Amino acid sequence: VMTQSPVTLSVSPGDRVTLSCRAGQSINGKLAWYQQKPGQAPRLLIYGTSTGATGIPARFSGSGSGTEFTLTISSLQSEDSAVYYCQQYNRWPLTFGGGTKVEI
Amino acid sequence: QVQLVESGGGVVQPGRSLRLSCAASGFTFSTYAMHWVRQAPGKGLEWVAVISFDGRSKFYTDSVKGRFTFSRDNSQNTLYLQMDNLRPDDTAVYYCARDGVDRYYFDSWGQGTLVTVSS
Numbered sequence: 001v002m003t004q005s006p007v008t009l010s011v012s013p014g015d016r017v018t019l020s021c022r023a024g025q026s027i028n029g030k031l032a033w034y035q036q037k038p039g040q041a042p043r044l045l046i047y048g049t050s051t052g053a054t055g056i057p058a059r060f061s062g063s064g065s066g067t068e069f070t071l072t073i074s075s076l077q078s079e080d081s082a083v084y085y086c087q088q089y090n091r092w093p094l095t096f097g098g099g100t101k102v103e104i
Numbered sequence: 105q106v107q108l109v110e111s112g113g114g115v116v117q118p119g120r121s122l123r124l125s126c127a128a129s130g131f132t133f134s135t136y137a138m139h140w141v142r143q144a145p146g147k148g149l150e151w152v153a154v155i156s157f158d159g160r161s162k163f164y165t166d167s168v169k170g171r172f173t174f175s176r177d178n179s180q181n182t183l184y185l186q187m188d189n190l191r192p193d194d195t196a197v198y199y200c201a202r203d204g205v206d207r208y209y210f211d212s213w214g215q216g217t218l219v220t221v222s223s
Contacts, residue, residue: 094154
């Protein structure tokens with residue numbers, strides 16, 4: 001089970017934002033983060049805990065180990081308003097967290 | 105660039121069948137595993153199934169085992185999801201997604217197709 005917190009986050013442009021994702025057991029760093037804006041498909045941000053996907057702005061970074069993982073947005077931009085999901089790919093079935101909605 | 109285009113969604117009665125397609129372009133389709141991921145209205149993401157690059161291996165989430173069949177035609181760069189005995193809780197936007205280099209996350213997504221199961 002993947003648990004994300006908080007469920008909703010209200011922030012301002014320029015803020016440093018930290019989103020959390022907790023796994024029920026160790027996932028050996030096999031964690032990805034996605035961004036989903038209303039009416040759009042998700043977009044891969046981070047894989048392997050901390051590797052940025054192609055074309056992702058440097059303000060997005062990932063960290064963590066074991067069962068605790070974090071997505072950080074170093075300086076929030078208005079276009080970062082979205083729902084963010086974590087996903088483990090260490091074991092079947094592949095599972096997502098419930099999401100964190102970032103409101104600006 | 106990678107492009108994934110789903111089709112085949114619609115409104116269907118419980119117990120009936122529907123087949124989704126996903127047309128891929130912009131990459132060497134036959135070398136990638138592929139997935140279906142769904143999202144019920146207003147809800148989060150749920151992985152549905154994966155198929156290996158050659159179509160020989162498939163895994164499904166428990167809730168669709170025995171009802172959904174995932175296949176691919178590498179000569180046509182197309183995926184198929186045959187959905188039988190549909191239930192109201194199968195109502196969702198269905199996305200096809202390409203497997204990431206490090207397996208098994210999703211590095212490219214289609215725009216999705218909506219399946220509504222209702223009488």
